Amino acid sequence: MWAPGGTLLPFCQRCTGFYAGAAVALVLHLGLRIRPTARFLQVHGGFLMLMIPFGYHWVPQDALVRCLSGVLCGTGVVSFLWLLPGPRICLTEFLSRWRLIVYTAGIAVALAAIPASATWGGQDARYALVGLATCGLGGLAMLAAANAGLGLTSLGRAPGRAQ
Amino acid sequence: MASTRTRDAMLTVVGFAAWLLYILGCASFSPDDSKVLFPSNDPKTGGPVVAMYDRAAHTSRALLALPVPDPKNNSDAFYVRSLWTPDGSRVVSMWIEGDHALRVMVLPLTPKEPARLLAVADLGNDVPSPFLMPPPIVGSRLFISEKTQIRRVDLESGAEEKKAVDGEPLLVGVGNRIYYGRTLPDEGTRENRVEFGLVDANTLGLTPMFETSESTQSDTPFFAVSRDGRRLGVLAGKEHARQVLVFETSTPSAPPRRLSLGTEAGPIDAGEFQWSRDGSTVYCVFRKEVSDDQYQFGVLEVPVDGKAVRQIPFFRVSGSGENPDVFALQVDVSHDGKTLAAASTYLQTPFGKKEAQRLKPEDLALYFVDLSRQDRRITKVPIPPLPAPPVTMARQ
Numbered sequence: 414m415w416a417p418g419g420t421l422l423p424f425c426q427r428c429t430g431f432y433a434g435a436a437v438a439l440v441l442h443l444g445l446r447i448r449p450t451a452r453f454l455q456v457h458g459g460f461l462m463l464m465i466p467f468g469y470h471w472v473p474q475d476a477l478v479r480c481l482s483g484v485l486c487g488t489g490v491v492s493f494l495w496l497l498p499g500p501r502i503c504l505t506e507f508l509s510r511w512r513l514i515v516y517t518a519g520i521a522v523a524l525a526a527i528p529a530s531a532t533w534g535g536q537d538a539r540y541a542l543v544g545l546a547t548c549g550l551g552g553l554a555m556l557a558a559a560n561a562g563l564g565l566t567s568l569g570r571a572p573g574r575a576q
Numbered sequence: 577m578a579s580t581r582t583r584d585a586m587l588t589v590v591g592f593a594a595w596l597l598y599i600l601g602c603a604s605f606s607p608d609d610s611k612v613l614f615p616s617n618d619p620k621t622g623g624p625v626v627a628m629y630d631r632a633a634h635t636s637r638a639l640l641a642l643p644v645p646d647p648k649n650n651s652d653a654f655y656v657r658s659l660w661t662p663d664g665s666r667v668v669s670m671w672i673e674g675d676h677a678l679r680v681m682v683l684p685l686t687p688k689e690p691a692r693l694l695a696v697a698d699l700g701n702d703v704p705s706p707f708l709m710p711p712p713i714v715g716s717r718l719f720i721s722e723k724t725q726i727r728r729v730d731l732e733s734g735a736e737e738k739k740a741v742d743g744e745p746l747l748v749g750v751g752n753r754i755y756y757g758r759t760l761p762d763e764g765t766r767e768n769r770v771e772f773g774l775v776d777a778n779t780l781g782l783t784p785m786f787e788t789s790e791s792t793q794s795d796t797p798f799f800a801v802s803r804d805g806r807r808l809g810v811l812a813g814k815e816h817a818r819q820v821l822v823f824e825t826s827t828p829s830a831p832p833r834r835l836s837l838g839t840e841a842g843p844i845d846a847g848e849f850q851w852s853r854d855g856s857t858v859y860c861v862f863r864k865e866v867s868d869d870q871y872q873f874g875v876l877e878v879p880v881d882g883k884a885v886r887q888i889p890f891f892r893v894s895g896s897g898e899n900p901d902v903f904a905l906q907v908d909v910s911h912d913g914k915t916l917a918a919a920s921t922y923l924q925t926p927f928g929k930k931e932a933q934r935l936k937p938e939d940l941a942l943y944f945v946d947l948s949r950q951d952r953r954i955t956k957v958p959i960p961p962l963p964a965p966p967v968t969m970a971r972q
Contacts, residue, residue: 454587458590461590461591461594464594464597468597476805486594489591489594490591490594490595492591493587493588493590493591493592493594494588494591494592494595496584496587496588496591497581497584497585497588553595557592557595560588560592564585
């Protein structure tokens with residue numbers, strides 16, 4: 414675990430990346446009103462697959478790799494959980510070139526800033542990381558709840574139930 | 577439109593599954609601090625027992641009972657070192673059988689797997705370090721240091737890999753990292769050189785981090801690494817004047833901080849030590865002579881910032897001409913950093929030995945220190961006493 418400012422983070426290195434990355438991805442999805450394309454989903458599906466060799470420690474890895482794999486996996490999970498509730502939260506649009514550039518830049522900044530602030534940051538960085546990761550956890554929980562609500566609603570509207 | 581919605585619903589399920597798999601996979605890599613392993617006694621046979629204390633249920637149970645050691649082969653106490661695998665699913669117990677074999681028992685805590693008994697042979701005259709410093713376990717592989725090599729043992733198959741390493745290496749595991757310390761040959765006026773670095777768990781290759789001549793010991797000193805890997809503490813100094821040297825691994829060339837373990841109350845012997853969760857404090861076993869044959873055992877709380885050393889006394893042991901070994905008391909700090917545990921089992925009079933009782937029966941216990949409380953409250957969990965020594969009946 415990282416200890417910016419001499420105090421341990423409440424999340425392990427991968428979880429710090431995962432939840433902080435999820436928070437960044439959620440903000441980007443909301444701000445850019447992303448409607449994912451098939452290519453976008455393929456790339457993020459690849460991010461999810463990263464967790465198989467890295468999450469289960471099939472390959473040797475250090476703190477940086479653990480964190481980066483967490484950031485990418487968190488980004489992937491948000492993209493997939495965003496699919497159903499996203500268009501209902503905001504009017505989404507397919508990724509234009511500039512949106513894609515902003516989105517990629519945002520994820521790149523997260524990939525650099527999260528491990529850097531955890532490694533070299535002080536107490537302020539610790540508070541920022543804890544806040545970001547907590548927001549990511551809360552955001553994922555809300556996405557999960559929204560998906561569950563949509564699922565229950567669609568079940569209620571199913572033809573078999575209506576009859 | 578309907579097909580897109582179906583696709584999105586399916587991908588959402590994939591997202592959920594990925595998150596769930598992530599949570600399950602991550603949690604499995606850190607034991608949850610709910611249970612503590614400790615050495616105990618078999619009250620029926622007097623043999624050594626590996627016991628597990630459940631902190632929530634406040635109960636303990638014997639996991640593994642070994643036969644009474646043959647006094648011909650074991651003149652002193654019979655040590656069993658027990659560790660958890662990183663996922664907390666198995667207990668790994670080790671003990672020496674005969675002169676040259678290390679037995680490793682892998683005990684699963686789920687009924688899905690069988691228990692495995694492995695034999696690590698050809699130890700030669702090397703005294704393996706498992707009883708002085710806990711050997712690292714990474715994944716399902718155990719790493720043992722010997723005088724001239726590092727050995728990796730697969731806990732599932734028993735397969736071994738060896739790598740020749742000079743300088744009596746000692747190993748310390750921190751998460752998935754394995755640190756080593758070893759002596760280097762003298763170079764000109766530079767004597768007592770000790771090198772610290774990392775061991776690659778796959779290749780057993782060494783990556784040196786730094787070397788020092790500060791420890792003033794001719795053999796590899798005991799060391800411990802903080803959980804974030806930023807600090808490496810080395811036990812240094814002469815007997816009764818022990819110090820912990822603290823190196824910052826990011827600036828290894830800087831002179832180490834010297835934390836003196838002695839207090840104004842008198843000289844102190846130090847044993848095993850562990851870092852606090854945040855790397856700000858060292859917890860070190862101490863033994864202090866309080867009278868001619870009386871020794872106080874406990875734990876020192878040594879802040880790295882140079883504040884006053886705090887003594888947490890556990891119990892007293894009578895020496896009766898033989899110094900009780902300070903390394904017979906070993907400590908561990910819980911992963912949440914709130915509790916310290918130690919067991920006094922190896923300071924009792926060994927079964928069958930005819931000598932005055934060294935440890936009071938009421939002090940034979942598993943000790944918990946609540947590090948989150950200012951008063952460092954100590955809780956004792958009694959350990960079953962050894963049975964009375966067998967009486968030899970003369971035939972009449």
